[in-house]
Amino acid sequence: MPELPEVEIVKRGLERLIVGRVISDIQCLDSPKSLPVRQRDIETRVQGSAVRSVRRRAKLLFIALSSGYTLIIHLKMTGQVVYRGDHSFGAGHPNDSLVGSLPDRSTRVIITFRDGSRLFFNDQRKFGWIKLYRDDEIAQVISRLGPEPLDDSLAQAEFIARMRRRSGTTVKAALLDQSVIAGVGNIYADESLWAAQIHPRCKVREITDEKLGNLLNEVKHVLELAIEKGGSTDKNYVDAEGRRGSYLSFARVFRREGQPCMRCSAMIMKIRVAGRGTHVCPSCQRAIG
DNA sequence: CACTTGACCTGTCCGC
DNA sequence: TGCGGACAGGTCAAGT
Numbered sequence: 001m002p003e004l005p006e007v008e009i010v011k012r013g014l015e016r017l018i019v020g021r022v023i024s025d026i027q028c029l030d031s032p033k034s035l036p037v038r039q040r041d042i043e044t045r046v047q048g049s050a051v052r053s054v055r056r057r058a059k060l061l062f063i064a065l066s067s068g069y070t071l072i073i074h075l076k077m078t079g080q081v082v083y084r085g086d087h088s089f090g091a092g093h094p095n096d097s098l099v100g101s102l103p104d105r106s107t108r109v110i111i112t113f114r115d116g117s118r119l120f121f122n123d124q125r126k127f128g129w130i131k132l133y134r135d136d137e138i139a140q141v142i143s144r145l146g147p148e149p150l151d152d153s154l155a156q157a158e159f160i161a162r163m164r165r166r167s168g169t170t171v172k173a174a175l176l177d178q179s180v181i182a183g184v185g186n187i188y189a190d191e192s193l194w195a196a197q198i199h200p201r202c203k204v205r206e207i208t209d210e211k212l213g214n215l216l217n218e219v220k221h222v223l224e225l226a227i228e229k230g231g232s233t234d235k236n237y238v239d240a241e242g243r244r245g246s247y248l249s250f251a252r253v254f255r256r257e258g259q260p261c262m263r264c265s266a267m268i269m270k271i272r273v274a275g276r277g278t279h280v281c282p283s284c285q286r287a288i289g
Numbered sequence: 290c291a292c293t294t295g296a297c298c299t300g301t302c303c304g305c
Numbered sequence: 306t307g308c309g310g311a312c313a314g315g316t317c318a319a320g321t
Contacts, residue, residue: 001314059315076315078299106299125298127315169292178316186314234313235300275294276314 002075003059004149004183005226006237006245010081011056013240014063014119017083021113022050023065028109035109035130042132045069046111058145058182062138070138072131073121078106078236079128085117098233099242124236145182149219156213163204163212171207172200173274175219184219187232187247187254190279192219194253199285200273225250253279 002010023046028035035042049067056062061073061081073081082099102120103110109121109130121130133141146162147154159181166174174180175189184192193200195218198211207215231237231245234255238244248255252262257270257279266283 003315074315077313123298124300125313127298166291173292176315277312 001077001185001187001232001234001237002079003185003188003226003232004056005188005223005247006231007056007059007061007075007183008227009231009239009245010075011054011061014054014061014081014083017085017240018051018063018113018119019054020050021115021117023047023111024114025112026109027112029103030108045132046071057142057148058178059185060142064135068135070133070135072133072138072141074129075237076123076125076127076129078124080106080120080122080236080238080242081240082120082122082238082242083117083240084120098236098238098244144179146178146180147182149181149183149216150223154216156216159216160209160212167203167205169204170200170273171198171202171204171215172276172278174204175215176274176276181219183223186276186278187251188219188222188226190254191222191251194279194281194285195222197285199282200278200280201271253281255279 026043026046045067046065046069049065049069052064052066054061054063059074063071063073065071075081080099082102084102099122104122106122106124107120108123108126111119147158162180163174166177166180172189172193175184175192176186190200192215196211196215198207198215226232226247229245229247229250230239230243232247233244234248253268256268259268260266261268261281261284264281264284266281269280269282271278271280
């Protein structure tokens with residue numbers, strides 16, 4: 001579930017909470033996937049190094065260390081990265097928090113800082129991961145990603161050209177393709193397509209340049225609104241302090257099947273497109289763009 | 290090659 | 306109440 005807005009919120013929180021702190025220990029509690037076997041010596045490589053910066057690219061989180069290494073985190077569907085300072089263990093966390101005392105049974109990795117505060121990586125479904133890379137390996141990791149949708153330097157023409165590379169597939173599959181545009185997932189794909197009045201099953205080749213250009217604008221608007229609302233929390237997602245996001249109460253199609261369309265009052269339907277549950281207004285999102 | 294489907298996991302919900 | 310199965314969705318390997 002964490003898509004671009006959720007990862008961006010976590011990044012902003014971590015930037016404020018952990019930059020400058022020195023790592024004293026990193027523990028992997030379970031799941032070799034969270035810390036791959038080839039990185040068994042990860043502890044010696046991060047111990048004693050300071051957090052230099054926290055960045056985001058697509059749905060990836062980068063924690064750059066003073067040692068010349070960077071921890072890269074992917075939250076996949078149910079990942080959480082939650083920081084707890086000295087005085088917030090156990091009960092007594094903020095009342096809008098979704099997580100209780102930590103570690104809990106979904107905790108996979110604990111990073112302890114020299115000042116005693118800790119960073120918890122939780123992941124109920126174990127799809128997410130944390131890996132340590134040398135700084136000079138990072139370019140390779142992100143080499144296949146498309147442009148950031150919120151980057152002002154992304155021209156409409158480039159977005160259209162990239163979408164056209166997937167002209168034979170559905171517009172929803174193209175939007176979800178991280179090499180076309182980076183950071184859009186299932187929730188914001190549905191929301192953006194509703195806003196642009198494009199049916200998710202529409203083939204890219206059937207859509208005019210004008211409609212595709214408009215789609216990029218709607219992707220930007222949706223992502224910006226989602227960031228403003230702290231992201232979407234369905235079951236698991238929380239920010240770096242354990243707080244939920246509120247975007248879903250502003251969503252216009254996602255999880256609104258059976259309810260009236262906010263634009264034309266027709267009933268929102270749930271269908272399957274690109275192998276995903278997909279929410280659409282069959283009346284005002286026409287099949288042909 | 291272009292595109293689609295299944296696997297990876299676990300918690301939850303629904304029907305019998 | 307218990308149990309099997311479907312479902313949730315990001316990504317990549319495998320299949321068509």
